Amino acid sequence: MTSTFKQLLKVELAKALKNKFFITTLIIALLFALFSAWYMIDLYFYSLRGLSRMGGNQMIQALSLFNHWIGGEATSLGFTLFFTLMPLIAALPYGWSYFIENKSGYVKTVVTRSSKTEYFLAKYIATFISGGLVILIPLLINFIVVACFIPAVTPSTMYTMYHSVYHGSLWSQSYYTNPVWFVILYLILDFIFAGLFATMSLTVSLFVKNRIAVILVPFFLILVLHYSRTFLAYKYYYEISPLNYLHSTIIENPVNVWIVLGQGLLFFILTFGLTMRLGGKRELL
Numbered sequence: 602m603t604s605t606f607k608q609l610l611k612v613e614l615a616k617a618l619k620n621k622f623f624i625t626t627l628i629i630a631l632l633f634a635l636f637s638a639w640y641m642i643d644l645y646f647y648s649l650r651g652l653s654r655m656g657g658n659q660m661i662q663a664l665s666l667f668n669h670w671i672g673g674e675a676t677s678l679g680f681t682l683f684f685t686l687m688p689l690i691a692a693l694p695y696g697w698s699y700f701i702e703n704k705s706g707y708v709k710t711v712v713t714r715s716s717k718t719e720y721f722l723a724k725y726i727a728t729f730i731s732g733g734l735v736i737l738i739p740l741l742i743n744f745i746v747v748a749c750f751i752p753a754v755t756p757s758t759m760y761t762m763y764h765s766v767y768h769g770s771l772w773s774q775s776y777y778t779n780p781v782w783f784v785i786l787y788l789i790l791d792f793i794f795a796g797l798f799a800t801m802s803l804t805v806s807l808f809v810k811n812r813i814a815v816i817l818v819p820f821f822l823i824l825v826l827h828y829s830r831t832f833l834a835y836k837y838y839y840e841i842s843p844l845n846y847l848h849s850t851i852i853e854n855p856v857n858v859w860i861v862l863g864q865g866l867l868f869f870i871l872t873f874g875l876t877m878r879l880g881g882k883r884e885l886l
Contacts, residue, residue, distance in 0.1 A: 732799025
């Protein structure tokens with residue numbers, strides 16, 4: 602790693618994390634996460650009041666932090682907006698940057714001091730990190746806020762219908778033995794896929810000459826993958842949509858770790874491979 606690349610990466614990270622689009626998108630994602638927190642905290646206390654009036658089993662292990670934070674619930678509007686729009690949210694902070702810099706001539710001035718390979722590698726890393734952080738930060742804040750009101754009771758298999766994490770679900774054994782580790786694994790998974798969603802926009806910008814399309818094309822591609830599940834109904838019983846497997850609640854089909862790993866590797870190979878290969882050969886405007 603040359604000193605030039607280190608400096609270039611430092612500049613790219615600063616641009617990725619300190620621009621107005623990152624801040625604005627982060628605020629929007631935070632609003633979704635906090636709206637989910639507000640709804641689930643209110644639902645938790647409403648459930649407690651109902652159980653108290655019944656005077657029976659308080660179902661302590663059924664009502665837990667781990668099925669009330671945004672990554673463990675599937676009922677609030679905040680949850681729906683956050684996970685449905687995740688590919689778009691991840692791309693907004695910095696996925697468009699190469700398109701703008703190439704159009705303005707900034708790229709040409711940078712590569713005269715370094716190289717195309719170093720530029721695109723630094724751009725890829727910065728785009729990946731910005732997309733990952735804009736998703737990870739709201740998830741963490743949601744978890745902390747909900748934890749301030751709802752106890753982190755270890756879930757029990759007696760109440761699987763309330764947790765929607767069943768036998769065979771992704772990391773289900775950890776959920777019922779070490780749920781904090783289970784949450785950490787999902788935070789890492791969401792960070793990685795959000796970063797990959799962001800880099801999809803970077804890759805698309807090598808082909809598309811419209812800023813809006815650079816942001817929207819990856820989102821629509823993920824939506825196509827999401828709705829292609831309908832063609833597999835009653836034929837294939839594992840989840841293939843990232844919009845459904847990036848949270849722990851099973852909405853339709855159980856999650857297979859090999860599908861998640863395979864899609865993640867495919868997204869990385871396509872985005873990183875095309876960006877570095879085509880970017881290195883690209884004639885700059």
